[in-house]
Amino acid sequence: MAKPRTKGSILPESILDAATRLFIERGLDGTSMYDIATELGVTRTAVYYYFKNKEAMLAALTDNVTRVAGKMAAELTQYQDLGPVEALRNLVTQHARLILTHALQFRVVERNEHNLSPKRRDNARASRRAVLTSFAEIIQRGVDSGDFRVVDPKVAAFAIIGMCNWTAWWYDPSGARSQDEIIAMLADLAVSSVRQDGAKRPRAAGVSESLRLLRKELAYLERRIEDEPT
Amino acid sequence: MAKPRTKGSILPESILDAATRLFIERGLDGTSMYDIATELGVTRTAVYYYFKNKEAMLAALTDNVTRVAGKMAAELTQYQDLGPVEALRNLVTQHARLILTHALQFRVVERNEHNLSPKRRDNARASRRAVLTSFAEIIQRGVDSGDFRVVDPKVAAFAIIGMCNWTAWWYDPSGARSQDEIIAMLADLAVSSVRQDGAKRPRAAGVSESLRLLRKELAYLERRIEDEPT
Numbered sequence: 001m002a003k004p005r006t007k008g009s010i011l012p013e014s015i016l017d018a019a020t021r022l023f024i025e026r027g028l029d030g031t032s033m034y035d036i037a038t039e040l041g042v043t044r045t046a047v048y049y050y051f052k053n054k055e056a057m058l059a060a061l062t063d064n065v066t067r068v069a070g071k072m073a074a075e076l077t078q079y080q081d082l083g084p085v086e087a088l089r090n091l092v093t094q095h096a097r098l099i100l101t102h103a104l105q106f107r108v109v110e111r112n113e114h115n116l117s118p119k120r121r122d123n124a125r126a127s128r129r130a131v132l133t134s135f136a137e138i139i140q141r142g143v144d145s146g147d148f149r150v151v152d153p154k155v156a157a158f159a160i161i162g163m164c165n166w167t168a169w170w171y172d173p174s175g176a177r178s179q180d181e182i183i184a185m186l187a188d189l190a191v192s193s194v195r196q197d198g199a200k201r202p203r204a205a206g207v208s209e210s211l212r213l214l215r216k217e218l219a220y221l222e223r224r225i226e227d228e229p230t
Numbered sequence: 231m232a233k234p235r236t237k238g239s240i241l242p243e244s245i246l247d248a249a250t251r252l253f254i255e256r257g258l259d260g261t262s263m264y265d266i267a268t269e270l271g272v273t274r275t276a277v278y279y280y281f282k283n284k285e286a287m288l289a290a291l292t293d294n295v296t297r298v299a300g301k302m303a304a305e306l307t308q309y310q311d312l313g314p315v316e317a318l319r320n321l322v323t324q325h326a327r328l329i330l331t332h333a334l335q336f337r338v339v340e341r342n343e344h345n346l347s348p349k350r351r352d353n354a355r356a357s358r359r360a361v362l363t364s365f366a367e368i369i370q371r372g373v374d375s376g377d378f379r380v381v382d383p384k385v386a387a388f389a390i391i392g393m394c395n396w397t398a399w400w401y402d403p404s405g406a407r408s409q410d411e412i413i414a415m416l417a418d419l420a421v422s423s424v425r426q427d428g429a430k431r432p433r434a435a436g437v438s439e440s441l442r443l444l445r446k447e448l449a450y451l452e453r454r455i456e457d458e459p460t
Binding site: 027 | 399400
């Protein structure tokens with residue numbers, strides 16, 4: 001039989017992971033500090049060493065998720081040099097990865113917003129707003145450049161954020177698709193949802209440019225048809 | 231001063247609406263039967279007349295959402311006669327409307343799944359599976375017909391369901407856009423996310439058909455270029 005571990009041998013991250021699983025299964029009120037210690041096979045003292053109560057754990061979880069989201073928003077300047085299509089693809093990739101790697105924490109924070117201190121609640125809201133603004137700005141840029149269709153940037157941003165966030169409710173690590181595959185698929189669906197139909201032809205290009213691109217495509221197809229079995 | 235109303239003058243639906251608002255604001259455990267009665271300006275007796283406790287309210291809320299979703303799945307046969315694009319548009323419209331008109335209830339049920347009886351939990355899961363299957367089947371049909379790109383039907387279904395479900399977290403009835411506008415935008419984004427690029431050219435058409443369509447487009451543009459100012 002394994003000897004219960006003491007505080008020296010566990011990390012606060014392991015405690016938060018176990019707490020997150022139990023909060024999702026049983027709710028915050030349905031989970032005790034004793035349950036969390038039992039789940040980890042440690043003594044209650046080891047848990048109390050790091051967290052004085054469940055509220056302190058929820059606060060730490062919220063700070064984790066909020067901090068990562070804030071860091072992400074701060075890194076957004078790097079996308080200024082990219083075209084709207086690539087900028088959106090990168091942003092979806094980054095946001096979907098954040099959610100997929102923090103799926104249960106994300107749900108625990110969402111479910112327990114009413115248990116957060118006003119300051120933490122404000123921080124969580126500010127980080128959500130920063131994410132929305134990033135998406136909406138890139139979408140607006142794509143609409144202006146003609147790379148994207150004329151969509152409402154805020155509604156389209158919420159739709160794409162919803163695609164990413166909802167993974168926290170359905171992604172199954174033991175499922176057929178890896179996180180990276182799912183992220184690539186979501187980025188592709190998100191870009192396609194706003195991209196101009198016939199995206200290679202810029203909206204503002206006018207008839208002459210469209211003609212040039214069509215002639216190119218035609219020449220390619222005419223070369224191919226010679227090889228095609230009939 | 232308004233006289234507290236008695237059971238004769240309130241409907242169970244009003245009690246559930248008030249309970250839903252408080253459950254979201256304060257959590258299930260942070261809300262008492264007395265709070266719900268106060269919110270409605272009725273006596274506790276009036277509330278107890280319909281619901282013996284908060285768990286009974288949560289059960290009724292879950293049954294409402296589950297019943298509507300089940301009804302929706304049953305109506306799906308009507309989409310068999312539609313092409314994949316129109317079928318998907320209708321399905322998104324229907325699902326987004328369900329969520330937007332039950333936004334808070336949907337979130338309360340999601341948050342409190344651990345408080346449901348095993349039977350209700352199974353029902354809620356079955357209705358989620360029915361929604362997923364409907365979306366995935368229509369997407370598969372569109373991939374097969376060449377109307378949609380080659381996407382993973384299940385991942386695309388989850389992405390589109392996520393677009394719809396996430397409205398429960400962001401839709402603001404006092405915002406700039408009406409429910410109908412948002413529903414139409416989501417349907418458009420969802421269809422575009424999977425639709426074949428250059429959707430008028432079927433995937434299976436082969437080089438000859440592509441050539442025919444390109445030549446047609448070219449002829450149209452060549453006629454137009456004669457009128458274009460340079």
